[in-house]
Every structure is written in structure tokens, then in C-alpha cells.
Amino acid sequence: MFYNFPEDSVFLVTGGAGFIGSNLCEVLLELGYKVRCLDDLSNGLQSNVDIFTQNPNYQFIHGDIRDYETCMIACKDVDYVLHQAAWGSVPRSIELPLLYESINVGGTLNMLEASRKNGVKRFVYASSSSVYGDEPNLPKIEGREGNLLSPYALTKKSNEGWAKQYTLHYGLATYGLRYFNVFGKRQNPNSTYAAVIPKFINCMMNGEDVTIYGDGTQSRDFTFIDNVVHANLLACLASEKHAGLSFNVACGEQITLLQLVDELRNLLDFSGGIKFFPKRRGDILHSNADFSLAKEKLGFQPVFYFMDGIQKTVEWYAKQRCCYHSK
Ligand SMILES: NC(=O)c1ccc[n+]([C@@H]2O[C@H](COP(=O)([O-])OP(=O)(O)OC[C@H]3O[C@@H](n4cnc5c(N)ncnc54)[C@H](O)[C@@H]3O)[C@@H](O)[C@H]2O)c1
Numbered sequence: 001m002f003y004n005f006p007e008d009s010v011f012l013v014t015g016g017a018g019f020i021g022s023n024l025c026e027v028l029l030e031l032g033y034k035v036r037c038l039d040d041l042s043n044g045l046q047s048n049v050d051i052f053t054q055n056p057n058y059q060f061i062h063g064d065i066r067d068y069e070t071c072m073i074a075c076k077d078v079d080y081v082l083h084q085a086a087w088g089s090v091p092r093s094i095e096l097p098l099l100y101e102s103i104n105v106g107g108t109l110n111m112l113e114a115s116r117k118n119g120v121k122r123f124v125y126a127s128s129s130s131v132y133g134d135e136p137n138l139p140k141i142e143g144r145e146g147n148l149l150s151p152y153a154l155t156k157k158s159n160e161g162w163a164k165q166y167t168l169h170y171g172l173a174t175y176g177l178r179y180f181n182v183f184g185k186r187q188n189p190n191s192t193y194a195a196v197i198p199k200f201i202n203c204m205m206n207g208e209d210v211t212i213y214g215d216g217t218q219s220r221d222f223t224f225i226d227n228v229v230h231a232n233l234l235a236c237l238a239s240e241k242h243a244g245l246s247f248n249v250a251c252g253e254q255i256t257l258l259q260l261v262d263e264l265r266n267l268l269d270f271s272g273g274i275k276f277f278p279k280r281r282g283d284i285l286h287s288n289a290d291f292s293l294a295k296e297k298l299g300f301q302p303v304f305y306f307m308d309g310i311q312k313t314v315e316w317y318a319k320q321r322c323c324y325h326s327k
Contacts, residue, residue, distance in 0.1 A: 015085030017044025065107030071114035089193035093152035104155035167244035176246030184225025224309025250289035
């Protein structure tokens with residue numbers, strides 16, 4: 001993939017020790033750019049930092065986006081901010097609303113302000129499909145959102161509101177990317193709040209039954225990580241005319257959890273069972289995206305669809321399976 005950035009471009013990836021952030025760092029370093037990563041390691045892994053520390057173009061700042069001075073230092077001389085730092089998980093956000101507000105909203109506001117003060121060219125940030133809430137119509141399309149179903153979703157919607165204000169009043173070029181259930185290498189399977197794909201892969205590799213909340217007919221537009229990295233880089237190159245907008249980043253596919261289990265079962269030769277538990281509060285039933293806005297304004301097109309992505313992901317976990325530490 002070719003991206004036309006000036007050679008000496010400097011990128012700041014917040015949350016760069018996490019799943020999506022570390023994949024962004026990796027691709028940017030491979031392309032030869034300077035990458036600064038800001039992460040407090042609250043959910044990210046030291047091992048996701050260690051893999052890059054030998055690279056002279058990589059700099060790690062161990063810090064918290066809730067601290068404005070840290071954000072100012074991190075944004076100094078930066079051209080592009082890829083803001084990923086946040087706490088994920090819908091159920092955990094219902095348990096810890098104050099923490100979610102301070103990290104996901106307060107931290108993002110600090111990053112917006114520090115980016116504006118430092119003259120950052122583009123501020124690209126992680127939003128989420130959760131902003132569609134209880135909107136029943138599929139596919140999900142920008143501008144047709146329902147009632148929010150969790151504090152997590154509220155923080156992401158609030159990020160979009162603040163980013164729009166920074167574009168409107170201060171001319172900061174912001175682009176929100178509404179990720180739909182991202183999966184791929186380096187997604188941590190071990191936290192209680194782990195995402196479903198790494199969790200299932202881990203269980204199956206250990207020969208344990210998998211757990212589904214609900215009857216398994218709920219569906220997701222599972223999006224392979226390479227598509228998300230691609231969308232971030234395209235957004236950095238997008239026209240300023242489109243600043244202030246948010247875009248669906250997905251593949252336009254609809255995979256049920258039962259289909260996912262079947263697919264993983266085949267790939268991993270798994271003969272165990274499924275344990276069903278009641279549906280969790282705040283979970284969306286079906287999710288499937290229309291990504292035509294991202295296609296039109298950013299030139300986005302998925303680079304890998306679900307079937308290729310899941311195969312690559314399983315291969316990666318099979319190679320790495322002893323490298324994860326429980327958190
Ligand atoms: N993974 C998905 O499917 C998905 C879907 C929609 C949106 N998102 C969003 O994408 C972003 C990245 O998600 P991810 O899956 O890589 O999560 P992750 O937990 O793997 O990464 C988030 C990183 O942010 C860091 N972080 C958290 N609080 C911080 C703070 N106060 N200061 C500095 N760093 C902090 C964590 O240590 C972690 O390394 C998040 O904003 C998330 O809400 C993810």
C-alpha cells in the first residue's frame with residue numbers, strides 16, 4: 001500500500017501499546033516514518049512496546065492522557081495524531097462510568113487541545129459502532145443513530161461532538177473512525193473484558209468450551225485490523241473539506257457468533273462445546289455497516305474481508321500462543 005506522506009512526517013499514536021495502536025505503530029515504522037507512542041499501559045502490554053524499542057524512529061512516552069501537560073509534550077512537533085487511547089468494553093463501562101468519562105472524554109479533550117496548540121495537521125481518532133445504539137435498521141449508516149446503550153457508547157459519541165467543535169471553532173482537521181468489532185494480531189485474549197474473537201481462539205486452543213451471551217444469532221461486522229490501519233492512514237491524507245465527519249470503518253459483512261464459532265472450529269480443529277449465558281446489558285443485537293461514506297470521502301475499501309482475516313489471525317495466535325501474560 002502506498003501513502004503519500006512527506007518523508008519526515010511524525011505520527012503520534014496514543015494507546016500505541018494496545019491492540020490497534022501497536023498495529024498502527026508497526027505499519028508506520030515499516031513505511032519509514034517517525035512514530036511516538038503515548039500509553040499508560042493500563043490495558044496495553046509492555047511487550048507491544050518492546051518489539052519496537054530497537055527502531056530509532058520509535059519513541060515511547062509512558063503517560064496518561066488525563067494529564068494535559070503529558071499530552072502537550074507528546075504532541076510537540078507532531079504532524080498526525082492517531083488517537084486510540086481509551087478504555088474499551090461495554091460491561092466494564094456500566095460498572096465504572098466516572099472512570100470512562102475521565103479517560104475517554106476528558107483524555108480525548110486534552111488530546112484535542114494539545115493537538116490544536118501544537119499545530120497538528122490531522123487528528124484522527126477511534127470512535128465506535130456503539131454510537132448506533134438501539135437503531136434497528138441495517139446497515140448502520142452515518143447520520144442515523146439510535147439511543148445510546150452504554151456509558152462507553154456515550155463517551156464515543158461525546159468524542160465525536162468535541163472533535164466537531166474543534167474543527168468548527170479552531171480549524172483542527174478531525175476525522176472520527178467508527179470501528180466495527182476489530183480483530184487481528186496482538187488483541188489481548190486474557191482480560192475478563194477481552195473481545196470475542198481472541199477469547200474464542202484462546203479457549204479453543206486450550207480445549208475449553210466457549211461462552212456466548214445470548215443465543216449466538218447476534219451478528220457483527222467483524223473487521224480485520226489491516227482495514228483499520230488503512231482507514232487511519234487514508235484519513236490522515238483526507239481533504240480538509242471532510243474534517244469534522246465520522247466514518248464507518250468495516251467490511252459490510254454480517255457474521256453471527258454461531259458462524260464465527262463454526263469457522264474457528266474448522267480452522268482450529270476444535271471439538272468442544274458452547275456454554276450459553278443470558279444476553280448482557282448494553283450489548284447491541286446486530287451490527288453491519290454501510291461504509292460508502294468512507295469510500296467516497298476517504299477512498300476506503302477493505303483490504304481483507306472476514307474469511308481471509310480470521311485465517312491470518314488464527315495463524316498468528318497459533319505461532320504466539322505462549323507469549324501472552326494474564327492481566
Ligand atoms: N477493538 C475494537 O473492536 C474496537 C471497536 C471500536 C472502537 N475501538 C476503539 O479503538 C481504540 C483502540 O482499541 P483497542 O482494541 O486497541 O484497545 P486496547 O485496550 O488494546 O488499547 C487501548 C490502549 O490505550 C491505553 N490507554 C488506556 N487509557 C489510557 C490513558 N488514560 N492514557 C494513556 N493510554 C491509555 C491502554 O493502555 C491501551 O494500550 C479505543 O479507543 C477503542 O475504544 C476498538
